[in-house]
Amino acid sequence: MSRIVLGDCLAVLPTLPDQAVDFVLTDPPYLVNYQDRSGRRIANDKNDSWLVPAFEQIYRILRDDAFCISFYGWNRVDRFFNxxxxxxxxxxxxxVFAKPYQSKAKFLRYQHEAAYLLAKGQPALPDEPLPDVLPWKYSGNRLHPTQKPVESLATLIETFCPSRGIVLDPFAGSGSTCVAARQTGRRFFGIELDAKYHAAATTRLSTTPAGRVAA
Incomplete structure (x- = not known):
């Protein structure tokens, strides 16, 4: 299992068996109707009707005693927590991922991204816990309006996904999670609704060599 499929995660996830993946790392829509400077938008960023059923499926597909890391919209955190x-x-x-630049400025200069570490069951503690503040490298957002840096995602995968495990990203965008999984020697299953971003992800993965992990 190492592929990224084009489709709605609410249709694709129910086709996957229980406890089929070892780790979930995902960047879902933030529910803010985001539009970048070039006019690009993100599907399903206007409403939260997909939010509960998607995470119910994610929980079912994740193996017991394992982790999910989800980015989220800070001003919609109540909906994500629910x-x-x-x-x-x-x-x-x-x-918290500290940015060396600001995304925008209003009441504050917004210079971070954030994600929650979520547990299903009782996962084992990592041998070397990560600090809860990590660096961030600007991706350029060339392929997706909220494109995450592969380096940051790879660190999370190496810490929270077992060697040769399967990483799931139901909101795969331009495929950064899947690229990071391949580079760290993990298998992956990604789902992306937008055909443009799916095509970008497929192209990236076609040129990404598989990494190796310790036995």
């Missing part, structure tokens, strides 16, 4: 808790996840950590 969905995570309804699915069965519990929050066991919060990760």
């Amino acid at each position: 969905a995570w808790r309804a699915a069965g996840f519990r929050a066991v950590g919060h990760i």
